[in-house]
Amino acid sequence: MSSKGRVRECVDAVAARLGVLRWLRHRAAGGATVLMYHRVLPEADVGRYFQGLALTPRVFEDQVRWLVRHFTVMPVREAWSCLNRGGALPSKPIVSISFDDGYRDNFDVAAATLERHGLRGTFFVTTDFVLEGRMFWFDVAAAAWRKNPDAFARVLSDVLGKVVHAGEIGTLDEMVGRLKRLEGGVRAGVIDRLERELGPFQPGELDRPMDAEMLRTLHRRGHEIGSHTLTHPMLPQLDDARLRAECADSKARLEECLGAPVVGLCYPNGSVDSRVRNAAKAAGYEYACTTRPGLNRSDVDALLLHRNHASAESVTDARGGHHGPSFAAVVVGFHALAHACARGLKRRGRASVLSR
Ligand SMILES: [Zn+2]
Structure with a gap:
């Protein structure tokens, strides 16, 4: 583990000891937190995938156990309607577990883990990948x-x-x-x-997608299926017609597959601007997720929901195992807060140098 990782572990442990994380958890009861995941892979494969985007089944299970103790876990769609309708929120703060892209391990491992604990998640899938088997x-x-x-x-x-x-x-x-x-x-x-x-290249063992039947099974078991576009492009780079197709056609294809409405979108790479946001709205989505961290309160723009990334390098210990204080720090937004403070201090430092 890097020295930066060790510092992060220590800071998170001190924040936990001082009660900062508990205080932030109470504050989170005023809104909904959405966690972002990608893959749950066997230990031997974690290092072969993109950095930080894969956790081992054991780490994920430990995280789920912790969430069950401290949070009310529900799919993003339900979390958003809880916030949106006003009234009292559950006493334990709301958290949603979301997975991006649509890889097979989401079905085999992630959904199975959630179900063992009586939980349901949200799976944002790219339709060309899951319905056509086209590689990203x-x-x-x-x-x-x-x-x-x-x-x-x-x-x-x-x-x-x-x-x-x-x-x-x-x-x-x-x-x-x-x-x-x-x-x-x-x-x-x-x-x-x-x-x-x-090439040609075919999805290998590591990058196999879920298929239509798996999506229907997840839907039947109470998980939410959302869109992650047709082809996973950088949406702001597209012309209007292509942007419309990526948002609307992916929604239509999933609705046809599931025989049920699809109301959530997740922007690939978190790339979104006002034109993309408006295209998501025009396509009929009730909500859409970014990759910007933060707590979603009832006044948040539903088409720009925040998500906290449970990346491997921010939540695991030196041996790659579950690190409770660091995971708690990501969930309650302590890491995002610390980064924002550090950026603010840097800016103030630069401003005072310039004003000298
Ligand atoms: Zn993605």
Whole structure:
């Protein structure tokens, strides 16, 4: 574990000892907290996936046990209608557990864990992935990069028009981060070329999607299914027609699959601006989730709900196990608060240097 991780563990433990986390938990009773997850994978696979996005089944189970003791757990749709209708909220603060993307482990492990504890979650799925079995562009990039880093670098060089050596690409996360920053059309060009020259690629054991029957099973068991668009694009980069299709068609396809309304959307990568927010509203969503941390109170914009990310590096201990105070710190918003304070102090520091 990095020294930054050890400092975080200590700070969280002190905050717990001083009662700060308990105080924040009481404050959370005035609203609804939404947690963001992606994958629950066997220990051997956690390191093969994107950094921080996968937890082990044991850590997830420990977290669920803690949530059951301290929170009222419900899908996002129910949490939002609790907030929206006014009146008294449950005495234990509301928390929702949401999973993005639609990978198979969400069904096999995450939903099964929740059900063992009598809980229900919200699963935001990308329809091309779960209904058509089409791999995400970032999984295609990862597969191509693992298969042949030199050929990957050559394709990148050709499309970008400048020489990129395999050694400069860095880690899996740095590579995908670099592709994310490209304009949408250019990124699609890179992925097309990778598919043609190094593919075709099929979802492997690590990146298999859920299927339509699994979605129907989750829905029957009381979990919520929400949309995570058709293809997981950066929505602000799209033209109006494409943006409309990503929001509205994914909703329609899921409703057809489930035979029930789909009212929630989750913006891929948390990328949202006012045009995207309005497109979500026009498509008929009652709520939509961002990746901005915070507590949702009744006056929050329902199409810009906050979510707290239970990322592996912020909630686990040095051995990758459950770290109670750190998980509590993420759930009650202590980490987000600490980061906001640090940013504020930095800004004030810069302002006072400039005013000298
Ligand atoms: Zn996603």
